[in-house]
Amino acid sequence: MSVCLRLSGKARPGSGWPVGVAMLPGAPSAVMFCVLGPLRVEGPRQEIRIGGTRRRGVLLRLLASAGRPVPVDVLAEDVWDGGPPTATASTLQSHVSALRQAVGLDRLIFVNGGYQLHVGPGELDSLIFEADVVAARKAMGAGDFESAADMFGRALAWWRGPAFADASGAEWAMLPAAHLEEVRNAAIEEALEVRLALGRHEEVCVMAEESVAAEPLRERRWAALMLALYRAGRQAEALHAYQRLRDTLIDQLGLDPSPQLSQLEHDILVQSPNLGLTSTTPGGTQEMPAVPSQVPASRSNLPAPVASFVGRKSELAELGKLVDRDRLVTIVGTVPSERAPRRGVVCRPCRAIRPRRGARSGRRRHRRTPNLYSAGRPATGRPGRRHAGPAGGRQL
Secondary structure, three states, X not given: OOOOOOOOOOEOOOOOOEOOOOOOOOOOOOOEEEOEOOOEXXXXXXXXXXXXXXXXXXXHHXXXXXXXXXXXXXXXXXHOOOOOOOOHHHHHHHXXXXXXXXXXXXXXXXXXXXXXXXXXXXXXXXXXXXXXXXXXXXXXXXXXXXXXXXXXXXXXXXXXXXXXXXXXXXXXXXXXXHHHHHHHHHHHHHHHHHHHHOOOHHHHHHHHHHHHHHOOOOHHHHHHHHHHHHHOOOHHHHHHHHHHHHHHHHHHHOOOOOHHHHHHHHHHHOOOHHHOOOOOEOOOEOOOOOOOXXXXXXXXXOXXXXXXXXXXXXXXXXXXXXXXXXXXXXXXXXXXXXXXXXXXXXXXXXXXXXXXXXXXXXXXXXXXXXXXXXXXXXXXXXXXXXXXXXXXXXXX
């Protein structure tokens, strides 16, 4: 799924050339190749039509190795997906001849046993995109957040859909497409953080909602959304965003949010002054809390505590004795409903005695998977029953 961000950097009407990126001066044969979406080739005056799936595939494969020769056998193998025609050489030559007529005779040459497509400065959108991202990061590192925001906007404006969209599924396209997509994902998150640093909280709220909908497992985007909502005076919505992320992670991966994001939730809950707009970086702005982009592997599936576990001292002491004596101890608790969080019932006792035996929570990774270590029963209105486990037990 792609995400459309409301960022600066508009395209000229009827052209693939964004404002601020000029065509090569004095070069009537200048061509703009666009691979960040469906293949598009722009001449100095109008779009150049490239017909035929195979012909477009040849051009895309050459653009993936722009400036480097692609051996004939490799080109044929990739374009025909492992099943090149019998007359490979002549068929390929016919496509190359047609491409030369379309983009320029001197642009596509045969060298060292392969075909090489020459792409000049500013003629391939993927290269311009990556250069703009590098420039934006330099500006951000120098504290020039206004320039960084503009550069990120200009970079992301090049995207019209998935990279190498016309070659989706082709094995050769997977690696370059994945690389560009990862650069784009990081640039989206950095663009959100730059705008947060500039105090554009309402703008970030809209952008971040779109970005988390597109990539719901990237925690860095959720951190930007939570902080933007909080700074926009929407504390309840910021806390609800954390709950949405936690539910998503538990349902899809059986994991809790990272400790950094749990700390951010706690800071929002207690209205920590660290989340204000006090100047901590050049330009009167504040840095984002460090949050990993992807969900990391966790050494424990016990969630970070939001508050201390109060009371139940005698039960916890008995639980500690059972843990010291038996290999497996099952905790059974009563919760208000089937969908209610079981954290307070089964996870906090586990955390309280964890130093003794590395206790873990057996909360469900899937709603229909039985719990192995702990269980939370919905309230039924009946008195709690004793649980007969490997070590015996009593209701907590």
